[in-house]
Amino acid sequence: MVPDSKHLEITLETQVESVNLAEEMCLRVAEAAGFGEDDCYRIGMSVREGVINAFHYGNQERPEKKIHLAVDITPEKLIIHVLDEGQGFRLADVPDPLAEENLLSTSGRGIFLMRAFMDEFDVVPGRTGGAEIVMSKKLPPPGSDSTNGRGRQDASSQQGA
Amino acid sequence: MSLRATHRDAGQVTVVDLSGRIVLGDGSALLRKTIRGLLEDQRKNILLNLADVDYIDSSGIGELVSAFTAVKNQSGDMKLLHLTKKVRDLLQITKLYTVFDVFTDEGTALRSFS
Numbered sequence: 578m579v580p581d582s583k584h585l586e587i588t589l590e591t592q593v594e595s596v597n598l599a600e601e602m603c604l605r606v607a608e609a610a611g612f613g614e615d616d617c618y619r620i621g622m623s624v625r626e627g628v629i630n631a632f633h634y635g636n637q638e639r640p641e642k643k644i645h646l647a648v649d650i651t652p653e654k655l656i657i658h659v660l661d662e663g664q665g666f667r668l669a670d671v672p673d674p675l676a677e678e679n680l681l682s683t684s685g686r687g688i689f690l691m692r693a694f695m696d697e698f699d700v701v702p703g704r705t706g707g708a709e710i711v712m713s714k715k716l717p718p719p720g721s722d723s724t725n726g727r728g729r730q731d732a733s734s735q736q737g738a
Numbered sequence: 739m740s741l742r743a744t745h746r747d748a749g750q751v752t753v754v755d756l757s758g759r760i761v762l763g764d765g766s767a768l769l770r771k772t773i774r775g776l777l778e779d780q781r782k783n784i785l786l787n788l789a790d791v792d793y794i795d796s797s798g799i800g801e802l803v804s805a806f807t808a809v810k811n812q813s814g815d816m817k818l819l820h821l822t823k824k825v826r827d828l829l830q831i832t833k834l835y836t837v838f839d840v841f842t843d844e845g846t847a848l849r850s851f852s
Contacts (some may be wrong), residue, residue, distance in 0.1 A: 593762055593763040595767055596761075596762055596763070597761075597763075612852075618824065619747075622795060625761070625762075625795050626795065626796055629762055629796065629797065674832065675832070680833055680834065680837060681807060681837065682800075682803070683800040683801070683803050683807075684796070684800050686796040686799055686800070687796045689832070690795075690832075693831055694781055712826045
């Protein structure tokens with residue numbers, strides 16, 4: 578790990594409540610890292626969608642499977658990993674929800690939202706054989722309008738608490 | 739904040755006032771149950787008031803689309819009223835803003851059903 582980086586990980590049950598838990602945990606980390614309200618919303622939504630994807634598509638809602646969530650804060654960015662214990666999937670196989678024929682689909686927008694809301698997004702084969710979503714957002718510069726008036730120094734001290 | 743839903747009749751239109759989050763789980767389920775109940779009661783012109791809905795995830799979007807399709811399949815109509823900025827932005831990036839009829843004034847929305 579890069580010096581001054583912070584790492585947090587949690588194993589979640591495959592249940593609906595895990596979606597809210599993951600969102601709340603990452604929102605606190607994002608706020609402590611200095612992200613403003615709009616970016617926190619985007620990060621929280623992306624985490625929700627990542628865990629929903631693992632819950633529903635990856636683990637097929639099977640309670641014996643786990644969802645592994647990890648958050649890294651480097652000096653440059655916040656990185657989120659969501660790993661499931663499913664069969665994995667290829668991004669190229671995910672239908673485009675903006676295509677005319679998919680506009681009225683009742684599902685299939687989660688990947689699109691994560692891509693739209695985060696700076697970087699990818700899906701890689703996970704160490705457990707499932708899919709691992711990796712997404713990141715660049716940290717706001719200290720003192721910028723998007724930092725809730727707090728700098729990263731403040732965020733670091735909160736993380737260490 | 740979990741989703742809350744109440745409804746009131748305005749002539750041939752039923753206005754559903756929603757507040758909270760339409761997300762995976764109880765929020766989406768309540769919306770589904772509400773729409774299903776209205777259709778069973780032959781209330782097929784539905785105006786969803788989203789003024790107090792500040793958060794929708796992909797499951798909630800799916801539930802809105804599902805409700806819209808269910809109403810249309812019964813020759814009814816479902817329209818949206820008072821979107822918050824976050825919800826409007828979400829419908830815009832998912833291109834659903836062009837699918838739903840969206841209003842900022844309840845009177846105008848109600849008249850549009852006739």
